Amino acid sequence: MTNDALSRQAVRDYDANAIAFGIPGPVLMENAARGAVELLLSLGAVGPVAIVCGKGNNAGDGFVIARLLAVRGIDVWLELVVDPEELSGDAATAFAPLASLGIERQPFDEEKTTRRLRGAEWVVDALLGTGTKGSVRSPYDRAIDTINDSGRRVLSVDLPSGLDADTGECLGPTVGAERTVTFVARKMGFANPRSAAFTGQVHVVPIGARPPSP
Structure with a gap:
């Protein structure tokens, strides 16, 4: 863990550094x-917990969760x-x-997902990660709105989906989390005072390797 905020590029460097030193990506994800x-x-x-997933490493974190x-x-x-079938790596x-393990896996459907999420104790946002740039596109925009409309307690993985990791500005619809669990260090965008409305309370956890030297 480091006290220095990480940019989008620094996150990529961290992962590459860890893998180069023999820590496989799945171990970091675990x-x-x-x-x-x-x-x-x-x-x-105590559950139930609904995890809303995209397809990148942020989703991978959600699957392991x-x-x-x-x-x-x-x-x-x-x-x-x-x-x-679109998942890789x-x-x-x-x-x-x-x-x-018998874990139920439902395809996102705006109406049905809205109804199901309202039966959860917690909703975990594992849609979009630190690599996200540009406007949030469909179906992610609709999934974000569905999370926000659920009225449930929300935990975002690494950062709220829709928030730019570097600037802390919204890229479109953005998850409003009660808590954000972020890895290694806070993200640079969290210094933007406006980001707090979306991150909620931020918790930093280590994942088993040192960040790259500046």
């Missing part, structure tokens, strides 16, 4: 998800904004074991 689950448990979460919650006996399900690896 450590990140474990930190998120420990935070949820410390906040008294789902697995770790399920093995602890917490009712959890996924709302998938993309077809699982570490996200696909993280998704693979979920079926054997």
Whole structure:
């Protein structure tokens, strides 16, 4: 963990540095998800927990969170904004074991997802990560609105979906989280006072490697 805020590029450098020193991407993802689950448990979460996922590494964190919650006996399900066939890399690896655990996986549908989310204790936002640039596009914009309309407690993974990691400005619809669990260090955009309305309380957790030297 570092006290220095990380930019989008610094996050990429951190991951590349960790992998170069022999820490595989799935291990970093496992450590990140474990930190998120420990935070949820410390906040008294008992479930059910709905995890709304995209397709990148942010979604991969969400998949591992789902697995770790399920093995602890917490009712959890996924709302998938993309077809699982579109998953690749570490996200696909993280998704693979979920079926054997009986974790329910529902395709995102605005009306049905809205109804399902209202039955959750917590909604985990694992849609978009630090690499997001440009305007939030469909179906992510609709998924973000659905999370915000749920009225549930929301935990965002690394940063709220729709928030720019570098500037802290909104790229379109943006998740309004109660808590944000961010990895390694706060993101540069969190210094923007306007970002606090979306991040809620920020919790920084380590994921098992040192950041690259400046």
